[in-house]
Amino acid sequence: MIDQILQQHQENFKKVLDHFKFELGSVRTGRANPALLATVQVESYGAKMPLEHVASITVSDAKTLTISPWDKGQIPAIEKGIQMANLGFNPSNDGVVIRITLPSLNEERRKEMVKLVGQLAEKGKIGVRNAREDVIKEMKKAETDGKISKDDLTHGQRKLQEQIDKFNDEIKQHAETKEKEVMTV
Numbered sequence: 381m382i383d384q385i386l387q388q389h390q391e392n393f394k395k396v397l398d399h400f401k402f403e404l405g406s407v408r409t410g411r412a413n414p415a416l417l418a419t420v421q422v423e424s425y426g427a428k429m430p431l432e433h434v435a436s437i438t439v440s441d442a443k444t445l446t447i448s449p450w451d452k453g454q455i456p457a458i459e460k461g462i463q464m465a466n467l468g469f470n471p472s473n474d475g476v477v478i479r480i481t482l483p484s485l486n487e488e489r490r491k492e493m494v495k496l497v498g499q500l501a502e503k504g505k506i507g508v509r510n511a512r513e514d515v516i517k518e519m520k521k522a523e524t525d526g527k528i529s530k531d532d533l534t535h536g537q538r539k540l541q542e543q544i545d546k547f548n549d550e551i552k553q554h555a556e557t558k559e560k561e562v563m564t565v
Contacts, residue, residue, distance in 0.1 A: 381528050382536035385518050386543065392511040393547050400504035400551055404558050407496055411561075412439045412482055416469075417447075422461035424454060431461060440479070447471075447478040485562075493562045501555035508547050515540055 405415030414437040421428045422435075431437065435449040435458060449455055458478055459471045469480045485493070516537065523533045 381522060382519065382532055382539065385515060385522065385536065386539060389511060389515045389518070390543075392514065393508060393543065396504060396507035396511055397547060397550060399507070400500060401554060403500050403503075404497065404554060407493055407500070407558060407562065411442050412445045412480075414439065414445065416467065416482075417445065417462070417465075417480075420461050420465045420467075422454065423457050431458065434458065435478075443482045443484075445480040445482070447480070448476075449478070452476065490562055494559050497555050497558045497562065501551055504551045505548055508544060508551070512540060512544050 402415075402418070405413065406418045414432075417431050417437055420431040422431050422433075424434050431447070434451070434454050435447045438446045438448070440446045447458060449458055452475070455473050455475070455478060459473065462469055462471045462478075462480070469482070471478045471480050473479070519528070519533055519536050519540075522528045523530065528536070
């Protein structure tokens with residue numbers, strides 16, 4: 381019964397971790413990465429859409445992103461979306477593609493990015509704790525309903541804590557890797 385409860389909630393923990401990785405991808409390092417534009421929304425045909433739904437984003441070189449819209453008429457809307465996202469990028473277009481040249485990160489900006497990574501890691505850990513609380517509630521309910529014994533509950537909580545530690549370690553490792561990337565000049 382305990383293993384069944386843990387298995388049911390395993391997906392929630394994975395979702396928290398995946399969301400953390402996604403948010404971490406949008407933190408700017410010194411290199412161009414299409415994930416930097418993940419938060420950009422574009423007004424397209426009367427609806428707001430993610431940038432990747434209206435254009436392809438490629439890395440031209442270490443400091444340049446190239447955005448190729450599928451409909452060339454969308455170029456002004458894409459530029460506006462990038463500027464509205466307030467990412468500090470200045471898009472330029474040649475009528476066919478939009479190029480974003482990433483400015484170099486100064487030391488102060490790098491430290492801000494490291495702080496942001498720390499905040500994202502903390503949010504990830506909070507998400508794991510919230511998912512843990514759901515599992516504990518379900519285990520306690522199963523014990524109250526007589527489906528499991530007190531010993532099973534204790535054993536289940538121990539197994540759950542092992543999983544939590546594993547997820548928190550993974551969050552910590554990803555955050556440390558990202559911090560190193562950000563601080564690398």
